[in-house]
Amino acid sequence: MKRFLYELSESWKIAAAQMRSNLTRSTLTALGVIIGIIAVTLMGTAVNGISIGFDKSMAVLGDDVLYVTQWPWKPVDDWWNYRDRKKIKTEYAETLNRMIAVTPNSNLVVAVPTSNLMRSIKYGGNQVDNVFVLGTTSDFIITSTIDCTAGRFFNELESRGGANVVVIGYDVADALFPAQSPIDKSVLINGQLFKVIGVNTRQGTFLGLFSWDSMVAMPLGAFNKYFSAKSESDVRVKVKDKRRLTDAKGELTGLMRRVRGLPPEKKDDFSINEQQAFKSTLDPVKNSIAIAGLFITGLSLFVGAIGIMNITFVSVKERTKEIGTRKALGARRRTILLQFLIESTALCLLGGFIGLVFAYLMCFGIGKAFPSFPIHFSLGLVLVSMIVSIITGLFSGFAPAWTASRLDPVTALRYE
Amino acid sequence: METRNSIRPFGPVVIDIENITKDYVMGEEVVRALRGVTLQIRRNEYIAIMGPSGSGKSTLMNMLGCLDTPSSGRYEFNGKNVAEMDDDELAAVRNREIGFVFQTFNLLPRATSLRNVELPLIYAGIESERREARATQVLADVGLGDRIHHKPNELSGGQRQRVAIARALVNGPSIILADEPTGNLDSKTGEEIMDLFEDLYQRGNTIILVTHERDIAVHARRTVHLRDGLIEMDHAGFIPELDLPVAR
Numbered sequence: 271m272k273r274f275l276y277e278l279s280e281s282w283k284i285a286a287a288q289m290r291s292n293l294t295r296s297t298l299t300a301l302g303v304i305i306g307i308i309a310v311t312l313m314g315t316a317v318n319g320i321s322i323g324f325d326k327s328m329a330v331l332g333d334d335v336l337y338v339t340q341w342p343w344k345p346v347d348d349w350w351n352y353r354d355r356k357k358i359k360t361e362y363a364e365t366l367n368r369m370i371a372v373t374p375n376s377n378l379v380v381a382v383p384t385s386n387l388m389r390s391i392k393y394g395g396n397q398v399d400n401v402f403v404l405g406t407t408s409d410f411i412i413t414s415t416i417d418c419t420a421g422r423f424f425n426e427l428e429s430r431g432g433a434n435v436v437v438i439g440y441d442v443a444d445a446l447f448p449a450q451s452p453i454d455k456s457v458l459i460n461g462q463l464f465k466v467i468g469v470n471t472r473q474g475t476f477l478g479l480f481s482w483d484s485m486v487a488m489p490l491g492a493f494n495k496y497f498s499a500k501s502e503s504d505v506r507v508k509v510k511d512k513r514r515l516t517d518a519k520g521e522l523t524g525l526m527r528r529v530r531g532l533p534p535e536k537k538d539d540f541s542i543n544e545q546q547a548f549k550s551t552l553d554p555v556k557n558s559i560a561i562a563g564l565f566i567t568g569l570s571l572f573v574g575a576i577g578i579m580n581i582t583f584v585s586v587k588e589r590t591k592e593i594g595t596r597k598a599l600g601a602r603r604r605t606i607l608l609q610f611l612i613e614s615t616a617l618c619l620l621g622g623f624i625g626l627v628f629a630y631l632m633c634f635g636i637g638k639a640f641p642s643f644p645i646h647f648s649l650g651l652v653l654v655s656m657i658v659s660i661i662t663g664l665f666s667g668f669a670p671a672w673t674a675s676r677l678d679p680v681t682a683l684r685y686e
Numbered sequence: 687m688e689t690r691n692s693i694r695p696f697g698p699v700v701i702d703i704e705n706i707t708k709d710y711v712m713g714e715e716v717v718r719a720l721r722g723v724t725l726q727i728r729r730n731e732y733i734a735i736m737g738p739s740g741s742g743k744s745t746l747m748n749m750l751g752c753l754d755t756p757s758s759g760r761y762e763f764n765g766k767n768v769a770e771m772d773d774d775e776l777a778a779v780r781n782r783e784i785g786f787v788f789q790t791f792n793l794l795p796r797a798t799s800l801r802n803v804e805l806p807l808i809y810a811g812i813e814s815e816r817r818e819a820r821a822t823q824v825l826a827d828v829g830l831g832d833r834i835h836h837k838p839n840e841l842s843g844g845q846r847q848r849v850a851i852a853r854a855l856v857n858g859p860s861i862i863l864a865d866e867p868t869g870n871l872d873s874k875t876g877e878e879i880m881d882l883f884e885d886l887y888q889r890g891n892t893i894i895l896v897t898h899e900r901d902i903a904v905h906a907r908r909t910v911h912l913r914d915g916l917i918e919m920d921h922a923g924f925i926p927e928l929d930l931p932v933a934r
Contacts, residue, residue, distance in 0.1 A: 272813070276811060276813075287796045287797075291796055594792075596805070596809075598753060599780065599786065599805055599853070600780050600809040605809065679754075683788075
């Protein structure tokens with residue numbers, strides 16, 4: 271063991287001396303690994319960023335909210351079984367709230383109805399098309415992560431009265447009111463005037479996924495008065511403890527069956543969804559992007575590894591006589607093997623480190639240039655790239671090192 | 687040196703080879719480099735192995751140095767059978783029992799004298815401080831106490847060979863095996879190196895010189911002549927007239 275440690279430290283010294291004395295060669299060889307590590311690290315960062323972007327968009331849904339809908343949030347093969355289901359009505363929310371109130375130790379907090387459709391919205395000469403118009407109650411803020419940057423969400427009074435007030439998303443506010451505060455201005459939706467009472471905090475969009483930034487919320491009463499015709503409705507229910515989501519789901523299913531008046535032998539004619547379900551349909555997409563990306567960038571690292579392998583073979587050939595001498599002095603096969611493995615690994619580690627520094631700078635630059643892209647350079651990534659570098663070094667050094675360790679000392683000593 | 691022709695008393699047998707042969711396959715041909723060599727070398731001997739090129743001299747040296755194993759025959763080194771050793775065991779014998787001195791010095795070019803001499807100690811698993819102390823001591827013994835931090839390219843040929851000799855001595859080997867140790871040196875430096883070998887002999891080392899130069903072989907106390915893979919003659923001292931070229 272002690273000898274192994276001495277040989278190890280000796281090998282590191284030799285590797286360092288070797289790199290110093292063949293500086294150009296080592297640099298050029300390491301360049302392959304540098305490029306490889308930059309590619310892999312940037313791709314890793316991008317994949318990480320996409321993943322975080324997805325999660326951020328998912329967060330809109332809330333991880334402690336159940337959604338009662340006609341269609342489930344997953345691809346279905348038997349769509350005809352869902353098509354004829356009864357629509358979800360906004361009134362269910364009230365019924366559910368009454369039931370929740372009389373259930374002891376209920377896992378549910380509150381049910382909130384939502385109706386929505388797409389409409390254009392105007393102020394003065396400015397117009398925004400395809401805005402997600404949402405009709406709901408004042409309880410909506412309980413189920414949502416929504417926050418107001420200016421003004422407020424509508425209150426219970428406005429909610430019950432169906433007042434003509436709206437809370438608008440950040441991007442909508444930005445487009446309609448580029449130079450002034452939107453608060454207390456009146457916007458035109460579908461020929462009706464609505465007073466702006468609040469603006470949502472900016473949430474950021476990612477890959478065109480849904481975001482509150484391009485939405486408008488109003489009391490359900492007002493919504494039903496003007497837009498009820500082609501709207502979609504569902505009911506979202508806040509859960510008391512997200513660790514007991516399954517229990518909550520069971521309870522809500524029971525309540526909904528009572529609301530719908532289903533006899534026990536009938537199947538559910540509604541779906542109860544959660545963020546997780548949505549995520550699990552998106553995850554395969556996310557994963558295939560990650561695998562494809564890392565595979566392609568991994569190829570460049572592989573090319574770098576071949577460079578290292580090649581140069582280690584050259585090094586073994588050049589130093590055949592030295593290997594012979596070392597064997598004559600008592601170096602065992604594994605000593606020689608270790609020495610060349612460490613040389614290739616040291617080269618890869620150096621390349622990996624330099625590559626990482628470059629990748630970090632590039633990430634920093636991209637982050638500054640495109641703040642909306644959720645770029646994420648983590649310590650984990652640093653560790654992974656270093657481990658990948660070491661593995662690359664061991665992989666590419668093994669064949670040459672093995673050749674060196676198997677050299678016959680007599681032949682090696684005679685080599686010129 | 688006045689003790690030049692004094693013969694020290696022999697010790698126990700270090701090398702005991704009996705009827706060893708070595709065949710090489712070169713393409714289709716089998717080259718019989720050694721055809722049955724029997725030889726005993728005792729501790730405290732100073733022996734020269736001579737012979738023209740192609741005589742099997744180098745092959746015999748590789749055998750003695752445990753760099754190679756014989757095709758047949760018996761080889762015992764300090765009573766242990768070398769023919770049956772695996773690679774790691776042979777490496778251990780080379781490390782601890784044999785000190786190699788090469789014609790071309792074979793120093794590591796980018797390492798200092800000290801680091802070069804330390805190398806066998808690293809392979810022997812000696813800890814750093816003891817390594818350094820021991821290597822420094824041996825370098826001083828060969829007259830290089832002031833050159834321990836020099837690299838080979840900062841040393842003269844004679845000094846390089848001294849480093850190599852120090853490296854051969856550092857593990858306290860049973861034999862020193864020198865292959866044409868003055869082959870790359872001018873005659874004056876060569877004489878100095880031979881004086882050093884004489885000194886080492888007087889201090890109790892066992893030395894095997896492999897050479898084709900009579901001027902070098904005369905330093906030994908015993909001479910073994912090889913020809914065509916066989917021992918032609920094995921005698922005490924050096925008898926110059928016996929070593930004259932023989933017409934074939």
